[in-house]
Amino acid sequence: MTDESDDNITMRVTRYRPDKNDPPVPVDYGVPLRKEWTVLDGLNHIKAEQDESLAFRWSCRMGICGSCGMNVDGEPRLTCATFLSDYAPGPVRVEPLANFPVVKDLVVDINDFMEKLPRVKPWIIRDDDVTEIDGEYLQTPEELDAYKQFSMCINCMLCYAACPVYGLDPDFMGPAAIALAERYDLDSRDHGARERLDVLIEHEGVWGCTFVGECTRVCPKHVDPAGAIQRYKVKAAKESVMAFLLPRAAGR
Amino acid sequence: MTKRRIEPLVWLTFSGGGVAAATFLPVLALLFALAFPLGWIDPPSYDRMADLLGHPLTFLVLLGLFPVMLIHAAHRFRYTLYDGLQVKHKLLVAMLCYGGALAGSFAALVWLGNALT
Amino acid sequence: MSDTRYHPPVRLFWWTTKRSYFLFVMRELSSLFVAWLVLFLILLVRAVSRGEAAYESFWDWADTPWVVAINLLAFAFLVLHTVTWFNLTPQAMDLRLRGRRLPASAIIGAQYGGLLVVSAAIAWLVLR
Structure with a gap:
């Protein structure tokens, strides 16, 4: 040969x-x-x-x-x-x-990933009645920069292949899905942060992650899913402390 | 309303303990675990140490530091057993790790209290 | 329909197959040595709380070869913990100053600055 x-x-x-x-x-x-x-x-x-x-x-x-x-x-x-x-x-x-x-x-077989993606609601959620029909949502270049890095994901799943936690526990939501949730949270047009946090604060959400960091290292688009997951832990912790300190004000 | 979960609070303690261990432990370990036992520097006299630990501020600072560092270690070691050795008895591992950290914290409270003047 | 897919098993020592995985598990294993060093310090507190004789015999115990060996190893793991912890903080914290994200080097530098101040203060307290 x-x-x-x-x-x-x-x-x-x-x-x-x-x-x-x-x-x-x-x-x-x-x-x-x-x-x-x-x-x-x-x-x-x-x-x-x-x-x-x-x-x-x-x-x-x-x-x-x-x-x-x-x-x-x-x-x-x-x-x-x-x-x-x-x-x-x-x-x-x-x-x-x-x-x-x-x-x-x-x-x-990528079905597991396809099933996980919609669970983090990766689309713009509004809490008002404004829709595309009323005109476009305006955004400044700075507001675009805030989430741009996380919007570069091409769903190639290299991060799932690199993540030992996902290999050990397939219930773990995984890097790309959480990075995509962060992408919409950081979008100035979006109001869905609380709904996504409700999903990711669950046991299978962000808590399995032990910050191996391999997802970020292998990402061909420099999305930094590991950073997104840690920031979600910070968000969840802030929420929980607020709920603990101000039980009545929390939630709304 | 966000559901009440224990994970965020444990993670917060883990993180605080990680910062504490990274910042406070190196100098303490270098002095008390290496420099004094190996004779690089003479250890403080008994009276000096008793004075230092007898101060209420030392009591408060150490009572803050020891438990969070122990919970940091317990939390991390728990996941090391899950991921590194694939231990399946997850509840037992969690109970042993956090239980050990709580027992250590209790011992620290008692002995720090005894050292107070 | 039967499942004809192949499910790759995860090996027990999967973290020995790649350098980055091995370093990760060593980083996590630092927890065991952090716990040991805290325990060592708590035992020192106990010795002080029990009087001068107990304090002197603590130093005799701390000078035995196996304790020294464990402490040397523990200190090496503690250094690994400190370095990796400081390095990973900028990724986990999205700190902004006037709308601009703080550069990682600033956050890492600030942490080493903090380490220096804390170390100097503790050393001064103990050694003066």
């Missing part, structure tokens, strides 16, 4: 065939090592030239759709933004995103 080893790299791809129900196995494929080739290019080369049964997700190839996340050499990465040459001479391990059930080969 490899005649000119200098120009090739071995990709050690984890294969899982659900019909066999055997544990996943690593399979080696030699692909051309080209300067501008990403891990995703390598996988597409395998699928086109060597084994068309290889299953993996991808779409935009430009780091915006968030569907090509995989564990590359044990680290959650967007494979479209990860270059093969950084792993030369190889072999480079390509595994499905950690902490998720595997459907086939490199495809993981």
Whole structure:
């Protein structure tokens, strides 16, 4: 398979065939090592030239759709933004995103995440009757800056793959969902902070997090979910102290 | 109305204790656990220490510091057992950790009180 | 329909597989040594509360090799706790001054400043 080893790299791809129900196995494929080739290019080369049964997700190839996340050499990465040459001479391990059930080969089941997202109500909540029909909600550049960082999330779930707490306790709400809640809390047009806090103050909300910080480290969009979670703990603590000191004033 | 939960208050104590341990403990540990026992510096005389611990302000400060640092340690060690060793008896672990911190705090209260002049 | 998905197990010592995970567990393990150092100080208080003889024998005990060994190890873990705690604070605190977010370096610097002041004050009290 490899005649000119200098120009090739071995990709050690984890294969899982659900019909066999055997544990996943690593399979080696030699692909051309080209300067501008990403891990995703390598996988597409395998699928086109060597084994068309290889299953993996991808779409935009430009780091915006968030569907090509995989564990590359044990680290959650967007494979479209990860270059093969950084792993030369190889072999480079390509595994499905950690902490998720595997459907086939490199495809993981993301239903748990899809079910969690709406629970933090990631949309603008108003406590008045103003709607889009009455005109747009105005916002200053400073007000936009307040939440912009947290709005960059592309739901690629690398943070879930990096989070050992989510791996140990799948009930944990997890980094991206909480960062998205913080994104709407910080939005000057939004009034839903209390509703989101009611969800996240629960046991499965923010309290499982032990601030490992890996979610922030692996985030390709620099969203800082770990920071968002700690700030939610501060918010929850403030609320609780207020409720303790002023039992009657709390809540409204 | 936000539901009453214990987690935020425990976390607040954990955080306060973390700050206390990071700020107050290094110098105390360096002096009393290393410098004095190893003879780098002569330990204070008994009268000096009895004076220091006999002061009501010392009593109040240490009575504030010891319990929050113990709860900080208990809370963190509890999660270390959950995550690091995947201990399944979660309630038992929690009771032992926080119970130990409370027992230590009680001992601190008694002995700090005895040292008061 | 049966579940044909593969559920990857979490290994018991998952935190030995990656440097950052290992450092995290060591950081969390510092709690055990913080508890030990507080206990050590409480025992010192007990010795003082029991009179001069108990105070002198406390120092004899504190000088035994195993206590010294534990204290050296505990101090190393305490340094890890202090450094990591100060480093992570800016991420957890969204401190703003006139609408602008305080830079992380300012928050970290302020904490080391606080450590210095507290340490100097305690050392002066004990050693004067």
